[in-house]
Amino acid sequence: AQSVTQPDIHITVSEGASLELRCNYSYGATPYLFWYVQSPGQGLQLLLKYFSGDTLVQGIKGFEAEFKRSQSSFNLRKPSVHWSDAAEYFCAVVRGSTLGRLYFGRGTQLTVWP
């Protein structure tokens, strides 16, 4: 069965530092992969997605992610973190044939120090 692992429950970085959030998936075929962000009091928002093609995908708010089939990973990166990036980040994979049926990881809480 498909699954998503986010090994880091909580990450703290200083403002301006680089960021990498890890995501590993288990899936038998080419996965459809997503990163969503959940800020306090707001709904989940899509940062970026990978369906096929270029394995480095660009998203909103300066985020990017790289799909590595050999490592079953889809790590999220940002070169310079802003205080407003503090939020919870979820990696997700499509489960089944319905694109909207997502299987989410447990999330990584990001704290940004000024």
Add this chain to the structure above:
Amino acid sequence: DTGVSQNPRHKITKRGQNVTFRCDPISEHNRLYWYRQTLGQGPEFLTYFQNEAQLEKSRLLSDRFSAERPKGSFSTLEIQRTEQGDSAMYLCASSLGVNTGELFFGEGSRLTVL
């Protein structure tokens, strides 16, 4: 703002009572999803509608749960005979039929069962 709207935002109820949540999706979106999120976990898929048809249901959706989307617009999620284990955030999301894979989430309805 014409995003996904959920009501009520917070519901406190006693065990054994029935509760109903409402979701108003983005108006042109014909797909609507319900997810459940418990503390420290990622959202879990419950069910999905295309227009008024309920096309998929998770095993998480026990017979105490029922969801409807009578006219293909708003949706309701009813929980009968609530249990303490039902305490969670219930998230609604919508998407376009020609699916890019992007779900637009509401802010959620938090249920607390005493």
